[in-house]
Amino acid sequence: MTTSSGLDREVETRLAEHRIRYTSGRQILVRALAGAEGPLSAAELHDEVSGALPLSSIYRSLAVLEEAGVLAPHHGTKGLTRYELAEWLKGHHHHLVCIDCGAVEDVTVNDHHENQVDRVVNEISSKAAFTAFNHALEIEGRCARCA
Amino acid sequence: MTTSSGLDREVETRLAEHRIRYTSGRQILVRALAGAEGPLSAAELHDEVSGALPLSSIYRSLAVLEEAGVLAPHHGTKGLTRYELAEWLKGHHHHLVCIDCGAVEDVTVNDHHENQVDRVVNEISSKAAFTAFNHALEIEGRCARCA
DNA sequence: TTTCCAGCAAGAACGATTCTCATTATATAC
DNA sequence: GTATATAATGAGAATCGTTCTTGCTGGAAA
Numbered sequence: 001m002t003t004s005s006g007l008d009r010e011v012e013t014r015l016a017e018h019r020i021r022y023t024s025g026r027q028i029l030v031r032a033l034a035g036a037e038g039p040l041s042a043a044e045l046h047d048e049v050s051g052a053l054p055l056s057s058i059y060r061s062l063a064v065l066e067e068a069g070v071l072a073p074h075h076g077t078k079g080l081t082r083y084e085l086a087e088w089l090k091g092h093h094h095h096l097v098c099i100d101c102g103a104v105e106d107v108t109v110n111d112h113h114e115n116q117v118d119r120v121v122n123e124i125s126s127k128a129a130f131t132a133f134n135h136a137l138e139i140e141g142r143c144a145r146c147a
Numbered sequence: 148m149t150t151s152s153g154l155d156r157e158v159e160t161r162l163a164e165h166r167i168r169y170t171s172g173r174q175i176l177v178r179a180l181a182g183a184e185g186p187l188s189a190a191e192l193h194d195e196v197s198g199a200l201p202l203s204s205i206y207r208s209l210a211v212l213e214e215a216g217v218l219a220p221h222h223g224t225k226g227l228t229r230y231e232l233a234e235w236l237k238g239h240h241h242h243l244v245c246i247d248c249g250a251v252e253d254v255t256v257n258d259h260h261e262n263q264v265d266r267v268v269n270e271i272s273s274k275a276a277f278t279a280f281n282h283a284l285e286i287e288g289r290c291a292r293c294a
Numbered sequence: 295t296t297t298c299c300a301g302c303a304a305g306a307a308c309g310a311t312t313c314t315c316a317t318t319a320t321a322t323a324c
Numbered sequence: 325g326t327a328t329a330t331a332a333t334g335a336g337a338a339t340c341g342t343t344c345t346t347g348c349t350g351g352a353a354a
Contacts, residue, residue: 075224204334226342
């Protein structure tokens with residue numbers, strides 16, 4: 001099983017550390033997520049790959065990839081869990097969540113603003129005796145398509 | 148049906164504008180949420196009120212109160228939706244989400260930092276042609292209890 | 295090649311949420 | 325104050341996303 005892209009290579013290495021195989025089904029999911037604008041749910045991935053993988057396999061693979069730190073979950077409306085590539089693969093970003101269609105779009109901000117956000121996160125965490133691992137600004141509103 | 152607290156009065160007024168009654172069951176839920184440290188799920192509220200309201204009624208009332216803008220939903224781990232009083236009732240705040248126990252704690256920051264966050268939100272939204280209605284900094288990590 | 299085990303597919307099971315429907319309570323008209 | 329219309333309730337069935345179970349498959353290593 002040859003790896004084609006740099007992404008595949010990075011994921012394969014990570015999975016190898018966890019003694020997990022980077023099978024074709026898992027590659028399909030990772031590539032689908034790499035080409036997405038934002039997090040996707042199991043059902044959305046099922047559509048995206050045109051049923052090439054059964055839903056039950058998608059759920060299992062998503063759980064495996066999350067466990068290995070390749071994917072990060074995002075819990076959205078209607079009990080839907082969407083997944084996206086973890087930040088070490090796709091970079092730190094925030095979320096625009098549409099209250100109409102539920103779609104989530106990834107956005108990044110410049111370093112200056114990101115540093116400000118970091119400071120706020122640190123202040124909050126230290127005050128609350130909370131050990132912060134990650135953070136995201138979740139901005140709720142209406143996307144351009146639903147406006 | 149006399150209102151006891153200022154909160155009850157505010158909620159009652161809001162519901163009246165929507166031609167919705169502030170029944171005793173709804174009062175029980177609003178008061179339970181007013182006394183909570185963070186958002187609660189339907190099941191947690193069911194426990195909180197010791198089964199005084201059936202689950203089906205709790206779900207229906209939560210939906211009604213959300214529709215009227217009295218409650219705001221928060222989607223957490225394991226497909227659980229937790230509710231809290233809307234920001235016009237409890238003030239703007241952010242969330243500390245424990246990756247172990249799943250609990251959500253509300254936190255506020257001082258105006259200086261809040262303004263910085265606002266600026267970042269505005270920058271992101273305008274760049275993405277997104278109409279922002281609300282935002283929250285979701286900080287993931289381990290709470291003091293699970294540390 | 296044979297053995298072994300991670301991964302797979304299909305469907306059952308599960309749990310949170312929503313829906314249905316008959317009953318009860320509340321407001322408004324008379 | 326009673327009648328009538330409308331809103332809300334409670335109990336349980338139904339739904340839907342997700343997870344689990346079971347038996348099978350296919351690739352890695354000896």
